[in-house]
Amino acid sequence: MDYTGGPLFIHVDITERCNLRCIHCRNEISNSIKKELPIEKFKNFIDKCSIIFPNFKQVFIGGGEPLIRKDELFELIAYCTKKDLKCSLNTNATLINKEDLNKLTPLSAIQVSLDGACATTHDKIRGIPGSFDKAIENIKLLVKNNFYVCVRMTLFDFNYDEVFDLLDICKKLGVNSFSWFRVLPAGKGEKIKDYSLDPKIYYLIMKELIRLKYELKDEIKIVSSEPSKIVLDASLRNEIISKYGTNIVSGCIPGHIEFFVNAFGDIYPCTMLQQFKLGNILKDNIKEVWSNSKVLNDLRNRQNLKGCCGICDLKGLCGGCRATAFGLKRDIFEEDPYCPKKFMNRKIKIINKIRSPCQSY
Amino acid sequence: MEEKESTKERRVLENYMNSSIAFENACISCGSPGD
Numbered sequence: 367m368d369y370t371g372g373p374l375f376i377h378v379d380i381t382e383r384c385n386l387r388c389i390h391c392r393n394e395i396s397n398s399i400k401k402e403l404p405i406e407k408f409k410n411f412i413d414k415c416s417i418i419f420p421n422f423k424q425v426f427i428g429g430g431e432p433l434i435r436k437d438e439l440f441e442l443i444a445y446c447t448k449k450d451l452k453c454s455l456n457t458n459a460t461l462i463n464k465e466d467l468n469k470l471t472p473l474s475a476i477q478v479s480l481d482g483a484c485a486t487t488h489d490k491i492r493g494i495p496g497s498f499d500k501a502i503e504n505i506k507l508l509v510k511n512n513f514y515v516c517v518r519m520t521l522f523d524f525n526y527d528e529v530f531d532l533l534d535i536c537k538k539l540g541v542n543s544f545s546w547f548r549v550l551p552a553g554k555g556e557k558i559k560d561y562s563l564d565p566k567i568y569y570l571i572m573k574e575l576i577r578l579k580y581e582l583k584d585e586i587k588i589v590s591s592e593p594s595k596i597v598l599d600a601s602l603r604n605e606i607i608s609k610y611g612t613n614i615v616s617g618c619i620p621g622h623i624e625f626f627v628n629a630f631g632d633i634y635p636c637t638m639l640q641q642f643k644l645g646n647i648l649k650d651n652i653k654e655v656w657s658n659s660k661v662l663n664d665l666r667n668r669q670n671l672k673g674c675c676g677i678c679d680l681k682g683l684c685g686g687c688r689a690t691a692f693g694l695k696r697d698i699f700e701e702d703p704y705c706p707k708k709f710m711n712r713k714i715k716i717i718n719k720i721r722s723p724c725q726s727y
Numbered sequence: 728m729e730e731k732e733s734t735k736e737r738r739v740l741e742n743y744m745n746s747s748i749a750f751e752n753a754c755i756s757c758g759s760p761g762d
Contacts, residue, residue, distance in 0.1 A: 368737045616752045
């Protein structure tokens with residue numbers, strides 16, 4: 367594969383501060399006292415990347431909660447748009463006001479985290495009472511004003527039974543897409559490994575969500591950050607292989623089409639691999655970091671993968687989640703224990719619908 | 728003249744990266760039209 371064109375997108379956290387206290391936040395310290403970069407520095411960085419990387423097309427803005435730096439966020443959105451870059455926002459949706467909508471208009475998507483189908487579950491995970499109701503209120507506001515809204519659910523062992531109820535809620539709200547992923551052993555997530563989902567249950571949920579992706583395609587788009595979805599999603603797999611061949615590397619894509627910059631300008635392979643600092647946008651040559659970083663070059667070579675990921679015929683299209691491998695085994699190339707392949711030829715009762723106690727919504 | 732293997736590979740990669748499917752099978756996803 368040729369990586370000289372640079373990443374397709376860059377994930378930028380403009381702050382680590384947040385008004386919520388999520389139990390699984392990838393940033394361990396909320397309301398950090400470290401000095402965040404002025405937005406001007408991020409603008410310079412985006413500018414530089416758009417010159418040196420012909421492939422660079424999209425910026426994902428995250429945090430922390432990006433709306434904590436509201437005016438600067440708006441400035442960055444406007445700047446990316448001016449540079450002809452697509453721009454999406456990851457938010458908890460609790461700080462959005464009617465007055466902000468105009469400034470958010472250039473966004474190609476707003477991704478809102480909802481981790482349960484009711485306030486009890488969501489607020490327990492997000493650490494602040496009222497966050498579910500506020501998020502729902504603002505999702506309605508965004509949908510009403512024609513924003514492209516994606517709801518993303520993180521699956522734990524105590525909320526997975528609400529996933530299909532939440533999907534129903536999203537359909538009713540008119541949300542454009544629904545996205546899922548499992549809780550990762552990174553940041554604060556490392557300390558709550560006991561809440562991780564059983565891989566077998568995750569497999570069943572994933573299988574059902576992929577079935578629903580096609581059944582509900584006219585109502586809601588079902589997408590996921592899960593690299594191993596390609597193992598279960600034969601249509602997606604066949605489409606990629608028939609159009610682009612088998613040499614395409616995708617799935618887990620840090621170093622392939624993505625890298626991440628935190629609020630202090632430090633560069634990492636992805637948001638969940640913050641143990642691997644590659645450089646800093648103020649001090650280092652970004653093109654050199656992208657092209658010559660040993661970690662990125664090692665991640666690009668799927669021959670480095672071990673265990674079931676190493677022997678998998680789909681390692682090019684999937685690659686497993688490297689952050690999970692590192693979080694659980696302290697080896698970035700170890701196998702991802704959430705691989706669905708080990709369950710595929712076994713008799714497991716297929717769930718039709720898991721119903722949660724949140725029926726009152 | 729036959730296209731060089733490296734040029735062909737780059738072209739396929741470019742096409743892939745310009746496609747919505749590249750986003751769909753990436754470990755990010757909001758499923759937006761921008762993807």
